[in-house]
Amino acid sequence: MKNLRIVVFTLFVSWIFVACKKETLNPTTTTKTTTNSTTTNPNEAANSWVYDQMKEWYLWSDLLPEKSKTNLTLVTGKDGDDDIKKYYFYSILNDYPNIDRFSWIRENVTDLTNSLSGISTAFGFSRTAVYLDNTQTDIVFFISNVTLDSPAAKAGIKRGDIILTVNGTQINKDNYTTIIANNETATFGLGELKNGAFVLSGKTLKATKAVVQTDPVHFWKVIEKGDKKIGYLVYTSFLAAYDTKLKTVFGELKSKGVNELVLDLRMNGGGSIASADLLSSLIVKNLNTNNVIHQDEWNANVAKKYPSVVNPTKFSNQPNNLGMLNRLVVLTSNGTASASELIINSLRPYMDVIIIGQNTYGKNVGSITIKDDNNPARWTWGFQPIVLKTNNSKGESNYGTKSGFTPNYVVSDNIYPFKDWGDESETLLKRALEVITGVAIPVEASANAKRSFRQLETQILQLHESENPEENRKDMFVKLPK
Structure with a gap:
């Protein structure tokens, strides 16, 4: 049986193999797949391979059942099916969907990597x-x-x-x-x-x-209110292919003398941790490249084989860092997840982070993409096992529940139809400007357009969902060391 390799490509080449991820190099593994030449069940070899990879990389690898006690005859997996009990991949996860509600599998690894890179x-x-x-x-x-x-x-x-x-x-x-x-x-x-x-x-x-x-650097502007020059940025995903554009926008914000920042992450379900680290470095007050952004936990086997994974990630030198921001205002929804939550957690030790909106999604763990690299490949599967947990410089990571981060100001998107991005009367931006300036912005007179969230909470079926279900995943992308 040929050796397997885990290949995790970056977004720059439109392959992202990760889900709470930094970007990834291509470590060569020596894990061997156990097969039985007398096996007639078509699923057993693939499931044995899946198990071996999970045993090596899975964050909770020590809690996996013994392979001999698993049902290798099950269908390997299927993404998006409610009846996950009949699929092998889900059957071995750590108390899915309670403790591990994030690991997932796709029948076609190309579709998987495209979805992670914002292509659909x-x-x-x-x-x-x-x-x-x-x-x-x-x-x-x-x-x-x-x-x-x-x-x-x-x-x-x-x-x-x-x-x-x-x-x-x-x-x-x-x-x-x-x-x-x-x-x-x-x-x-x-x-x-x-x-x-x-x-x-x-x-x-x-x-x-x-x-x-997807171009995640969706909208930005500067709003002037008295002595406040408020940068407003709608950022919809952490995609490394747009890091240069992100840095350019921050250069524009800096050149305009921005002294407050409103980061709108309502539509942002996550992405590359490397891009999140870049954004943190562009925002943090008193940028110091000796300071820790976050430190990640991996299973003991990975930490031993690749000891650099447990080294803390530090801020990078970014000329377009905004400098002396005293606070960051983040606009959130229930879909604000993963790398978006990482921004909040990572910056809290260094500056005030004020959350306006709804409780975030609650994901403080990440994964890599695993595929069969035999040539020719035996299976087309690609899967995203959770492999790490993130902690900020204070060792804090207490948002990994379904309640996520609780806002400082609970505000719901309860004005329909939605206002344009940057409209100062738009529900959450309006509240952010009030918090920053201390001055109330009058409510529009159109009572017909207003409905309270209390009236609508039982009537909302989907909130800020993409029409393509593959775009609704909550991910962060990681790069594995050599």
Whole structure:
């Protein structure tokens, strides 16, 4: 049996093999796959290989059952299936989906790495799905965000749009999860607020799915309020391919004399830890390259074989660091996860981090991508086992529960339709500006557009979800040492 290698490519070459990740080099492993030449079950060899890799890399490898006590005849795995008990990969996880709710597997490793690098075939928008009324039958999509240069953007769909129909069919409780996924081309029936109700406006927009590359440096501006020059950045994913653009934007913010920063991570489910480390280095007050951003825990076998993994990660020298920020204001949703939460945890020992929005997702662990590197490959599987846990410079990592980080100011996205990014009356940005300046911003007079979150919390089915389910994963990407 040929030796196996774990290859974790960086985003610069559009292969990211990780999920709470820094970027990855290509360590060669000598783990051998156990097979039985008399085995007739088609799943046994693949499952044996999966087990061996998990035994080497899994954070909780010491809690894995003995291989002989596992059912190697199960189907290896399948992503997105509710009945995970019939799949081998999930059967060996540490109390899935309670303690380990993050490890996952895909049948095609190319699809897996594309999704981690922000590449997907999609229309390119995220939406919040809400029941239209108390009958809880018909549903409206409020567009939360549109990916730059995506088919949706080119068709004219924008944040704040209201979608009521797809190809003439009303969105409802039975079809809202499939009505977009099942159509390669769609005509979206737009709605409007009229007499206190959302109704069809008569306008339609048509788009066809295409390969979309997410540009996470989505929007930025500087807002001046008295002596406050407030930088506002909407950052939607930690993708290393856009690190240069991120540094350039911070250069612009610095040149404009920004002395406050609002980092909008509502749409950000994570990404490369290396990119998170870069962002931390661009933000931190009194940048010192001797100071620790975070230190990671791996299983004992990995720590022994690659001792550098337990070395602390330190801030990097970034000329565009904003310098003397006394605080960072972060806007969050329940989908703010992984590398986004790492930013909050890493910067707290060095400056005030004020959270405005909702509780974050709660993920303080990360994974690598594992695939079969035999030539030719025996299996197309790619899987993401959790391999590390992150701690800040104080050893703190107390946000890894389903309640995540609790906001300093609990504010929900409860104004529909959504305002444009950067609109000073937009719900969360408005509250951030009030916290920074100490001056209240008057509420708009349009009572019809306002609904309290208390009224809607039982009516929201999806909050800021991508129309492509593969884009809704919560990830961080790691680079393994040589």
